Structures are given as structure tokens and as C-alpha cells.
Amino acid sequence: MRYSIKYVCTQFSVFVFTLCVFISSLTAQDKIDEETGFIIAKGFKIVNMACxxxxxxxxxxxxxxxxxxxxxxIRRMQAEEGMVNLDPEIEKEILDYLSTYYGWRSDDFE
Structure with a gap:
């Protein structure tokens, strides 16, 4: 599949803008993993490993x-992408992390 340079540049610009908005929304206490960009908090390691x-x-x-x-x-990835079934405690930890740090924000609806 071939993409034009304009398309790639546009997609990259959208990604950089999204990343900047996300990083600016973090509070001073949120620490970011330099390798992944994930917020370092309870559940970070298991989400990093699983995702x-x-x-x-x-x-x-x-x-x-x-x-x-x-x-x-998660269910769609298990059904369509071959993701393994998760232990209920691990799944809960993943869902806690994702819904806390990558859940909807009020400004998503403005």
C-alpha cells in the first residue's frame, strides 16, 4: 500500500498535535514512561506488557x-486478533488503568 508524502505528513501532524494536547492535559504529578509514553501508575506494567x-x-x-x-x-481483540483470555484480576487491573488514565475527559465532548 502506497501513501503520498502529503498524506503521511498530515497523519504525522495529527499524531503530534494529539500527543501534545494529551501531554499538556497531564498534571505535574503524572509521570510518563519515556519509552512508551504511558502514564506510570498502578497497572502501567501489565498494560504495557499486554497491549x-x-x-x-x-x-x-x-x-x-x-x-x-x-x-x-479487549473482547474484540480476543475474538478477532487472537489476544489471550485474561485472568479476571489482570483484566480488572488493565480496565482500572485504562479507564482512569485513558478514559473519556469532559473536554472530549466540547
């Missing part, structure tokens, strides 16, 4: 959903 097996961390960082939406995403 980056198949795709980059940027897919998660750019996404927003509530807990139910993240669960639907």
Missing part, C-alpha cells in the same frame, strides 16, 4: 473510552 505485544503504545494513548468501551475493545 504492546501486538501494537504500539500510541494506539492506546490516542484512544479514549469508558470502562465498558475498553472491555469491548
Amino acid at each position: 504492546t505485544l501486538c501494537h504500539s503504545s500510541q494506539i492506546v494513548i490516542q484512544s479514549r473510552s469508558d470502562r465498558e468501551g475498553w472491555l469491548e475493545t
Whole structure:
């Protein structure tokens, strides 16, 4: 599949803008993992391990959903992409992390 330079530059610009908006929304106490860009908090390690097996961390960082939406995403990846079934405690930790740090924000609806 071939993409034009204009298309690639546009997509990259959108990504950089999204990343800048996201980083600027963090509070001073939020620490970011330099390698992945994930917020370092409880659940970070398991999310990093589970999610980056198949795709980059940027897919998660750019996404927003509530807990139910993240669960639907996990179920879809299990059904369509071959993701393993998760231990319920691990799944809960992943959902806690994702819904807390990559959940919907009030400014997403403005």
C-alpha cells in the first residue's frame, strides 16, 4: 500500500498535535514512561506488557473510552486478533488503568 508524502505528513501532524494536547492535559504529578509514553501508575506494567505485544503504545494513548468501551475493545481483540483470555484480576487491573488514565475527559465532548 502506497501513501503520498502529503498524506503521511498530515497523519504525522495529527499524531503530534494529539500527543501534545494529551501531554499538556497531564498534571505535574503524572509521570510518563519515556519509552512508551504511558502514564506510570498502578497497572502501567501489565498494560504495557499486554497491549504492546501486538501494537504500539500510541494506539492506546490516542484512544479514549469508558470502562465498558475498553472491555469491548479487549473482547474484540480476543475474538478477532487472537489476544489471550485474561485472568479476571489482570483484566480488572488493565480496565482500572485504562479507564482512569485513558478514559473519556469532559473536554472530549466540547
